[in-house]
Amino acid sequence: MGTNETTGPSATEEGVGWQTKFRYVLNSDFVRSAPFWAVPFAIMAVAVYGGIGYNFAISLTDNNGTIEPASFSNLDFEMYVQALSDPNVIQAATHNLILLVSFTAICLVFGLFLAIMLDRQIRYKETVQMIYLLPMSLSFVVTAQLWLWMYDTDSGIINELLGLLSLGPIDFIGNPEIALWAIIFALIWQFSGYTMVVYLAGLQSIPSSQFEAGMIDGARTLRIYLRVIIPQLKASSVSAAVVLMVFALKAFTFLYAMTGRYFPPQGTDILATLMVREAWQYNNWAYSAAIATLLLLMALGVIAPYLYYQYREGSL
Amino acid sequence: MADNGSNFDIRSIVDGMNHRRLGIYVFVTVFIAFFLVPLETGIMTALKSTEAINRSLPFLPPAGDGFTLANLELALEQVQRGVINSLLMALPATIINIVLASMAAYGLTLVDWRGQIGVLLLFVAGVFVPYQAVIVPLARFWTHIFPITEILSPLARLVLVEPYHLELIPLMITHVAYGIPIITVLFRSYYKSMPKSLIEAGKIDGKSVTQIYRDIVLPLSKPMFGVVFIYQFTQIYNEFLFSKVLIGSASAQQATVTLILPQIGASTSGLDYGLRMSAAFLAALPTLLLYIAFAEQFAEGLKTGGA
Amino acid sequence: MGAITIDSLTKRFDDVVAVDDVSVEIEDGEFLVLVGPSGCGKTTTLRMVAGLETPSEGAIRFDGELVNYTVPQDRDVAMVFQDYALYPHMTVRGNLKFGLEEEPDYTDAERDERVEEVAELLDIGNLLERKPGELSGGQQQRVALGRAIVRDPEVFLMDEPLSNLDAKLRAQMRTELQQLQDQLDVTTVYVTHDQTEAMTMSDRMVVMNDGELQQVGAPLELYHEPTNRFVAEFIGEPSMNFVDGQRGGDGFESETLDYPFDSTIESSVASLGDGDRLTLGIRPEDIELYDDAADVDVSHTEAMTVTVVEPMGNENVVHLTYDDSETRGDDLIAISDGLRTIETGAELLVRIPPEAIHLFDGDTGDALHNRLLETDEQPVTQ
Known part of the structure; x- marks a missing residue:
């Protein structure tokens, strides 16, 4: 909001003592505004970055068993070597990757579709938007219960409907071949309202004159969207994609709440669930800290380009 | 089309438009069903007796003697404590969180200095850090390094505070700390859009940085406070991982509702869906009501902040 | 009271020199207009006088006293912003009174009295309980002026205050502002890109271009005796x-x-x-x-x-x-x-x-x- 700088004028003025300059610096916006951001920043930095550092330190130890303070001698990367050759880790990472790619892609496409559908002047748009976004207001713990019931083999609604078509019943959650896809479907149900809202905001920022210009040029609606409108939604796509991808990496709650145990349904184990299980089920603290660091690195692979993009766009 | 201009042509165009609009409304309705069915099914199931659940289609409302409130009553008994704990924890956590974040955003937007970009980057990156990367140290921090619950235990004698409520404090502070980045980013985007001249007018009017915050910026960010409150309260109330790590057991007195819910209605003979759905509905009720009342604010928070 | 000396003032933003070695003496009670095309450094100069920007080099003195190291809060200046910067959540009364609260010599009753007095002067007495959003552009402009006047500062600083008004209202406000300044006899530094405003209102005007001072003088002096082609071209319509x-x-x-x-x-x-x-x-x-x-x-x-x-x-x-x-x-x-x-x-x-x-x-x-x-x-x- 202001542009006062920390440095005073460099001209040598007569009769200005250091006290005057010191008082000026003390009164400057820079100093006066510092407490406002420094206190929250300190809390946040200790929690987030202190936590990451501490976690990394633990990952270098061999700490397991009780949650007593670890001894920080014999630091090495043994846990990382172990993790990278652990078939469970490899499998979980593969699941992460499947989740990341398919969940993100489908959510974006589906959300965009919903947004375009609602962007056209339809009646009760607000209400419809509210209904589509409703799942996002629910805890994963709750939605996991809802979908558990949806997928239930005996009397879940999906199998009841398949029964009408003389299909099934299919054990969606119990079958490791399809459980991950069933969960991706449920997560898309929960998240596509979010992508829709992001895209709707993007669509609103495009002047309607562009659409009208396209109409006057005689272009068909679909063509206008493909050629004129969608290319301008890049910023919306990027920010939504980052949120979805990071979620796909860290999603834990939904999977945990499916079973209520540290073991998610078979075939759906991801790094996030594996990490928590290693720590709280088996007390392999150092090992789980190492997995957490790997998870963080994967997240950084998504976040870093995004931050750079934001920085270049000047939108920080 | 233009050179023909007969009635027939015009009518076919109008019809075409109607067909297209009709198509859109069909889609809109289908997706309304898609988004509501899991919830609707859950609520219907919550109102049915076990026998009715097995007998009837899940999404149909309970008929005749299939209707029962027994599941809801039983669920309420089990969930009640968790809901109260969650509210007790989420309300102060949200308020402290958004006040701190608003201050941070103000401090960072008021002045522009070299190196500020670094601070901003750390805030924005903090939004996306997976909590898994900090939970192992976090658990140690609250048990060994800073056992705040023990430090505050004399407070337990105060009226209205049950000893186990103090156990919620670490969770509360954790939510405050990890909620700061996202809310700061939200407030910053709001403050950046505020005219610079308002702050400058305040300075010229002789107001200190603190007075400008209190008398100009705070009153003007009331709508944003609404948005972030709805958004962040929902997030904190719905959160599970921190509760799991810091409280652990669903049977603990201070267990939050998200911790309790996955354990309800589970037995060796399978899930009691009637009970589980009742509990899920009751657990979701506070945020559900908040959402229905303030859907617009929630969406506003989501689209600038992210999930 | 209220003389301003601008001495070799320079402002750099990174590599860009916004104001380059500008020196002007402004007399007490003078109406000085800074005029020039956009980006010429006139607003930056004004903001340095206000204390909203820190000079890279040079000195600003109020009555001989260096104010480089004085924050805007302590400079006893009032400023009218281009967008008026009225506090949208306060009534007109609140807006006028806000700055007055920092003036120690008033009791609360005196503050109210002063607010009403200034509101009468500007003919906005009937708008005191309204919020800025309910006012027309011209009325907002008056409130912005009122906010500056009410504190009775040493110096008025005005940053293109009339540029958001329509042509007719602008001409009317021009006269009114001039009379007001005459009546209050407070040193005024006024920034505009409009040479007509500069010519008609100023005691003296300063023409700037590319951060550099081109010429200082009375309007007609600049009109008839421009020191260079830029001033000759800039002053006068048609050119x-x-x-x-x-x-x-x-x-x-x-x-x-x-x-x-x-x-x-x-x-x-x-x-x-x-x-x-x-x-x-x-x-x-x-x-x-x-x-x-x-x-x-x-x-x-x-x-x-x-x-x-x-x-x-x-x-x-x-x-x-x-x-x-x-x-x-x-x-x-x-x-x-x-x-x-x-x-x-x-x-x-x-x-x-x-x-x-x-x-x-x-x-x-x-x-x-x-x-x-x-x-x-x-x-x-x-």
Whole structure:
């Protein structure tokens, strides 16, 4: 909001003592505004970055068993070597990757579709938007219960409907071949309202004159969207994609709440669930800290380009 | 089309438009069903007796003697404590969180200095850090390094505070700390859009940085406070991982509702869906009501902040 | 009380020099206008006086006292912002009173009294309980002025305060502001890009370009005796005509115009040799237009064709071209009496009177010769 700088004028003025300059610096916006951001920043930095550092330190130890303070001698990367050759880790990472790619892609496409559908002047748009976004207001713990019931083999609604078509019943959650896809479907149900809202905001920022210009040029609606409108939604796509991808990496709650145990349904184990299980089920603290660091690195692979993009766009 | 201009042509165009609009409304309705069915099914199931659940289609409302409130009553008994704990924890956590974040955003937007970009980057990156990367140290921090619950235990004698409520404090502070980045980013985007001249007018009017915050910026960010409150309260109330790590057991007195819910209605003979759905509905009720009342604010928070 | 000294003031933003070594003395009670095209550094200068920007070099003194190290809160200045910056959540009364709360010499009752007094002065007494959003642009403008006046500061700083008003209201506010400043007798530094505002309102004006001060002086001084081509072009509407050419023959030579100099003019360009680049300037209203060769002193006269006539009512703006020019634009713009009928395509005899011409160095743009004022019985006013 202001542009006062920390440095005073460099001209040598007569009769200005250091006290005057010191008082000026003390009164400057820079100093006066510092407490406002420094206190929250300190809390946040200790929690987030202190936590990451501490976690990394633990990952270098061999700490397991009780949650007593670890001894920080014999630091090495043994846990990382172990993790990278652990078939469970490899499998979980593969699941992460499947989740990341398919969940993100489908959510974006589906959300965009919903947004375009609602962007056209339809009646009760607000209400419809509210209904589509409703799942996002629910805890994963709750939605996991809802979908558990949806997928239930005996009397879940999906199998009841398949029964009408003389299909099934299919054990969606119990079958490791399809459980991950069933969960991706449920997560898309929960998240596509979010992508829709992001895209709707993007669509609103495009002047309607562009659409009208396209109409006057005689272009068909679909063509206008493909050629004129969608290319301008890049910023919306990027920010939504980052949120979805990071979620796909860290999603834990939904999977945990499916079973209520540290073991998610078979075939759906991801790094996030594996990490928590290693720590709280088996007390392999150092090992789980190492997995957490790997998870963080994967997240950084998504976040870093995004931050750079934001920085270049000047939108920080 | 233009050179023909007969009635027939015009009518076919109008019809075409109607067909297209009709198509859109069909889609809109289908997706309304898609988004509501899991919830609707859950609520219907919550109102049915076990026998009715097995007998009837899940999404149909309970008929005749299939209707029962027994599941809801039983669920309420089990969930009640968790809901109260969650509210007790989420309300102060949200308020402290958004006040701190608003201050941070103000401090960072008021002045522009070299190196500020670094601070901003750390805030924005903090939004996306997976909590898994900090939970192992976090658990140690609250048990060994800073056992705040023990430090505050004399407070337990105060009226209205049950000893186990103090156990919620670490969770509360954790939510405050990890909620700061996202809310700061939200407030910053709001403050950046505020005219610079308002702050400058305040300075010229002789107001200190603190007075400008209190008398100009705070009153003007009331709508944003609404948005972030709805958004962040929902997030904190719905959160599970921190509760799991810091409280652990669903049977603990201070267990939050998200911790309790996955354990309800589970037995060796399978899930009691009637009970589980009742509990899920009751657990979701506070945020559900908040959402229905303030859907617009929630969406506003989501689209600038992210999930 | 309220004299301002700006001494070698420089402001750099990273590599960009926004204000470059500007020095101005502003007297107590003076109405000084900073004028120039956008990006010329006038607003940055004003903001440094306000304390909203820190100078990179140089000093700002209020009554001889250095204020470089004084935060805006302690400078006892009031500022009117281009967008008014009214606090939208406060009533007009709240807006006026807000700054007054920091003035220690008032009791609360006195503050209220002062607010009402200023509101009456500005004729916004009936708006006191409204919020800024409920006011028209002109009313908001008055509230912004009121907020500045109410604190009775040493200095008023105004950053294009009239630029958001429509033309009619702007003209009205111009007069009103001027009267107000006269009445309050408070030093005022006023920034605008509009030279009409600068000319009509200021005691003295400062013309800036590219961060550099071009000229300081009374409006008519700048109008008649510009120190360089930039000032000559910037001040006056329509702008001064310029003909680029060179020193040669017995005066000025260009593709289209040969203009012999008399001895007075000759002496001011004595330093130039034949072939040195020279620019001749003439104000539109100084050009004389004749229909008939009989009326005219043939020296300094050319035959030209009218390309466009813009009737303004009180005057006509006449665009002229030489007969032989084909695709080039207008060569000169002249102003004739509004009652005189001039047809497009008409051929006129155009006289450029020697006493009214300006000469500028063709390379540096510096003025070498300005018009002779003593021959001008009535200085032209706008």
